[in-house]
Amino acid sequence: MTSDSRGSTRRHALGLMGTAGLTAATGFRFSGTAVAAAPRRTYDLVPVKVADGVWMIEGATDYFSDANGGAIVNCALIETASGLVIIDTGPSLRYGEALRDVAGQINPVGIAAVFNTHHHPDHFFGNQVFADKPIHALAGTRKLAEEEGDAFSDNMYRLLGDWMRGTEVIPPNRTLNISSISIGGRDFSLYPLEGHTGADLALLDRKTGILIAGDLAFLERAPTTPHADLEKWRAALGDLAAVQAGAIIPGHGPLDTSGASLTQTGAYLDWLEATLRQSAAEGLAMVEIMAGEIPADYAAMGAMPDEFYRSVSHLYPDIERQILPLSNP
Numbered sequence: 355m356t357s358d359s360r361g362s363t364r365r366h367a368l369g370l371m372g373t374a375g376l377t378a379a380t381g382f383r384f385s386g387t388a389v390a391a392a393p394r395r396t397y398d399l400v401p402v403k404v405a406d407g408v409w410m411i412e413g414a415t416d417y418f419s420d421a422n423g424g425a426i427v428n429c430a431l432i433e434t435a436s437g438l439v440i441i442d443t444g445p446s447l448r449y450g451e452a453l454r455d456v457a458g459q460i461n462p463v464g465i466a467a468v469f470n471t472h473h474h475p476d477h478f479f480g481n482q483v484f485a486d487k488p489i490h491a492l493a494g495t496r497k498l499a500e501e502e503g504d505a506f507s508d509n510m511y512r513l514l515g516d517w518m519r520g521t522e523v524i525p526p527n528r529t530l531n532i533s534s535i536s537i538g539g540r541d542f543s544l545y546p547l548e549g550h551t552g553a554d555l556a557l558l559d560r561k562t563g564i565l566i567a568g569d570l571a572f573l574e575r576a577p578t579t580p581h582a583d584l585e586k587w588r589a590a591l592g593d594l595a596a597v598q599a600g601a602i603i604p605g606h607g608p609l610d611t612s613g614a615s616l617t618q619t620g621a622y623l624d625w626l627e628a629t630l631r632q633s634a635a636e637g638l639a640m641v642e643i644m645a646g647e648i649p650a651d652y653a654a655m656g657a658m659p660d661e662f663y664r665s666v667s668h669l670y671p672d673i674e675r676q677i678l679p680l681s682n683p
Contacts, residue, residue, distance in 0.1 A: 395517055397425050397444075397452040401460060402609075405562035407433035407540070409460060410603050411453070415575040415656025418445070418476075423517040424510065425449060427476040430566045430603050431457055432559055434538025437466035441557060441566050442605075443480030445510065447521040450480025466538050470526050471568025471605065472551045473498040474578075475506040481524040490535075491526035492546050494553025499525035530555065545594070549587025550577075550605075556594060563600030570594060573607030573615035576652070576661035577622055579668045584627050591620045607656070622652055626662075630670050634677035640666050 401409035409431040414422040424445035432439040438457045443450050457465055470478040470491040478499060481489055491499070503523035511518045535542050545556040550569045557566045569578065570590050594602075595616050602610040610616075633643045644663050652658065 395423060395448065397423060397449050399425075399449075399452050399456045401431060401456055404601065404603070404609050405559075405564050408559060408562055408564050410609055411456070412608060413476075413606060415607060417657045417660055418510070418513045420514065420517070423449070424476060424514050426606060428603055428605055428607070429453060430564075431460060432540065433461055434466050434540040436538030437461060437463040439467050439469065439537055439540070439542075440465060440484070441469045442471055442477040442568070443468060443484060445476040445479045446514070446518050447480070447482050448517060448519070450483030453480055454483050468526075469555065469557060470495055470499070471555045471557075471566070472553060473502065474551065474569065474581075475503075475510050477568070477605070478526070479507070479510065479521055479523070481526070482522055485524050485527075488528045489524075489526040490528045490530050492553040492555050493529045493531065494548070495551075495555065496526045496529055498552060499523070543597075545597070547590040547593060549583055549585075549590040551581040552583075554590065556597075558597060558599060564603060565594065565597055565599035565601070566603045567594055567605065567615065569605035570619070571602055571604035571610070571615040572619050572622075573604045573610050574618075574654075575606040575656035576658045577619055577665075578661060579626075579665040582668070584623050584669070587623060588620055591616050622655075625649065625652065626665055626669070627673070630666065630673045631677060634670070634674045637678075640670055643670065 399411050401411050404410045411429040413426040413428050416422055416426060418424045418426065427442055427444055429444060430441040438461050440453065440457065444453055454465070465484060465487050468481065468484045468487055468489040470481070470489060473495045503525060507521065507523050530544060530546070533544055535544060541560040543558040543560060547554045547556060547570060554568055554570050556568060556570060570587065571594065595613065602613065602615050604610055604615040607615065630643070643666050648659055648662060
């Protein structure tokens, strides 16, 4: 058996486990030799027109859960003469199918191209539906998707169960090494950055001035940090601020018409790092940091305090080693 087939079998088993859990939770049970079919889970995607030929699908601001089906990402759809450009494809095959259906309602010409802003699973696990289209991403994103996709998939199946049924990892199939691209007569500026991950793409629709920032920008939702380099992330925020976009579609949270997503994300990262560095200087343990008070503005963000707890576990060990090098020879 190949490693791919083992991964597929493992994910199939995880999907069955998720289905079993859902069956127990919803009251479906064995009756003789027959099993009542669980209702098919569907995503209710609502595209909102935010500019001329630009639609945004806003995700939930929570963490992955059975209640939201993993639909926590913001996706953008941009109209061109060749069809729609889709930016980020969601967390699952089923989400990708719903996204394709929504796209068909907006523009029956179909899909011209897809972009993945980075390699986190909520942003590219819908690629399976668009595998016959150009799926553009930075070289680093393609590499990371290939290297980490299976591990992400196993985790997503554990978290979301039946929502993930049939989902397979399809990395991007086109590498971007240019600063601009034209698709169907619509021009885009491309910004290859890093900080949230090792490869973060932002795109500017030149016609409207809308900036699709991916997860370099969050608004009213706590930033995620499993692959973060805080110094590079802050530098990327400065680069995006210099674009002076007319509006920003952040990776998570509502449409930003004032630049607040860049300011808020930067302020949160500053507070987070300062808190962890001060905690290391005081010799605090992770559990003590997590028990501390979170400023009201940040405590009110979506996915808090859980996202803060995850950030402590992601970032604190390295910061501890920097602050107290002698304790970790």
